Amino acid sequence: MxxxxxxxxxxxxxxxxxxxxxxxxxxxxxxxxxxxxxxAGPAPYDYYLAALSACTAITLRMYAQRKGWELGEFKAELSFSKDADGKAHIHRVLHASGPLTDAQWSRLLEVVVNTPVTKTMREGAEITSERGAAAA
Incomplete structure (x- = not known):
């Protein structure tokens, strides 16, 4: 692993x-x-979106740096909702102040689909549970 x-x-x-x-x-x-x-703090789904937004920003910043592209200030706005059937939907709107071309934006939109957290959320993760000792 x-x-x-x-x-x-x-x-x-x-x-x-x-x-x-x-x-x-x-x-x-x-x-x-x-x-x-x-x-007193974010709710669980707030952290869920925070994880995805952090991965989005970091991955795209790393990719742009490797390509020598100037993102400038990067911002991602994420929203979470559930439809009438209870299916979750997340929508991302990406912004960058750098001078990116349409071709560069197209590539960034291709890359963002496969960030590590995006893939985990989309594909799911095996979650297991077990009983531990009594809390101290």
């Missing part, structure tokens, strides 16, 4: 607020008040 990542999440004494440890980074997850949370 290639790149390994791990995360640990621990509940707090406040309803849905949880502390997440990813490597050396501390994050908070919660639900908005409208869903019974405190809004």
């Amino acid at each position: 290639g790149h390994g990542v791990s995360a640990t999440i621990v509940s707090t004494d406040v309803d849905f607020t949880h502390r997440i440890q990813v490597g050396k980074f501390q994050l908070t997850a919660d639900e908005p008040a409208s869903l019974g949370g405190q809004g």
